[in-house]
Amino acid sequence: MQQMCQGPSGKASFDVQTPMRFDNAYYRNLIARRGLLTSDQTLYGGGGLQDNLVEMYSTDGEAFARDFAKAMVKMGNVPPPKGMPVENV
Known part of the structure; x- marks a missing residue:
């Protein structure tokens, strides 16, 4: 994931299991220690x-x-x- 973020596009999916679906896979990845954002991964596990x-x-x-x-x-x-x-709509 980090290599993808550092590549030419600078983009990576929040999860590789369901990259085109908005779901809770990001949280499963945090538990598996595969969080995309270092800040989120660091926060998880502190109790x-x-x-x-x-x-x-x-x-x-x-x-x-x-x-x-x-x-x-x-x-x-x-x-x-x-x-x-502000933009008036």
């Missing part, structure tokens, strides 16, 4: 709340999808900083 979430999402794809959708709605409701130009 904190994030470990519980990684383990839950690795086995429960529906929980991952549900929580991801909630997080995206919350992020979409965060207003831009004052003075930042």
